[in-house]
Amino acid sequence: MSLSLALPMPWWDRQGRFSPLKAGVLALLCLPALLLGWWAARGELGGRPVMEAIHWSGLWAVRILWLSLLVTPLRQMLRWPRLMLVRRMVGVAALAYALLHLVLYALDLKWDLAKAASEIVLRIYLTIGFVALLGLVALGVTSTDGWVKRLGGRRWQGLHRLAYPIALLGAVHFALQSKIDVTEAVLMAGLFLWLMGYRALAPKGAAPSLPRLAVLTVAAALGTALLEAGWYAVATGVPPLPVLQANLDVEFGLRPALWVGLAATGALLARLTRRLIPA
Incomplete structure (x- = not known):
């Protein structure tokens, strides 16, 4: 038997047919890595290219992990069952970027694995990240149909x-x-609040009602603003009130709370639109 017949291709559906949805999602998931390789080949990663690559891979590991958590809400709100075809692929992609993040970190330490291990043990943020990576590895290994059968x-x-x-x-x-600029981190934390709030409000197997999604939109945006204000108050001593007020000033761009509010409003509108369109 040829290798192509023995191994399922990631762009196939469960019947072994080509899936445009899976192929398109796979291409998008590969795009950040391809961009990173292109920039590296052209010498466009700045004075510390490996460190820049570490940050880029870590950022996309988090973003893609969040996308994997978004698959179920989108499937429910849009009533699009086939979207579940890509959930495993997205989760494995998050693991791949996280592993790349670790490999690049070891490269930055010139493959001194003993030093890397000691840094992971001694620096709490590295310990937390490594534990998260181990969890992703466990989920990735057990993501196959065979493991579903073994575990039940x-x-x-x-x-x-x-x-x-x-x-x-x-x-x-x-x-x-x-450290200092936590704008992206606060944004991701706010989106995580929405994702968890969605699951808390959703009835089993269905999307939350429109009023619940509206309440969640406000709560996620407000929670994001409070997280940002609390972070700066603890980390830098900046009083919370000016940070909260900054969310009302869009002259220099939108703060994370407003981006979360816009994203949540988009989800609310998607849910409303899908309800108005006959199945």
Whole structure:
């Protein structure tokens, strides 16, 4: 038997047919890595190219992990069951970027694995990130149909609910390593609030009602603003009120709370539009 017949291709559906949806998503998931390789080949990663690559791979590991958590809400709000075809692919891509993040970190230390291990043990943000990576590895290894059969559906689902605390650890790692400018980290934390709030409000197997999504939109935006103000108050001593007021001033761009509010409003409108369109 040829290799192409023995191994399922990532762009195939479960019937072994070409899936435009899976192929398109796969191409998009590969795009950040391709851009990173292109910039590296052209010498466009700045004075510390490996460090820039570390940050880029880590950023996309978090972003893609969040996208994997978004698949179920989108499938429910849009009533698009086939979207579940890409959930495993997106989760494995998040693992791939996280592993690249670790490999590049070891490269930056000139492959001194003993030093890398000691840094991971001694620096709390690295410890948190490494624990999250180990969790992603466990989920990646057990993501196959074979592991679903070995563990049984209920135990498999219980194991893969660890994606939520793993994402939380990833958000904390991201925030701690961001140090001064935590804009992106706060944005990701706010989106995580929405993702978890969605799951808390959604009835089993369906999307929350429009009023609940509206409340969640406001709560996620407000929660993001409070997170940002609290972070700066603790980390830098900046009083919370000016940080909160900065969300009302868009002259220099939108703050994370407003971006979260816009994203949540988009989800609300998608849910409303899908309700108005006959199935």
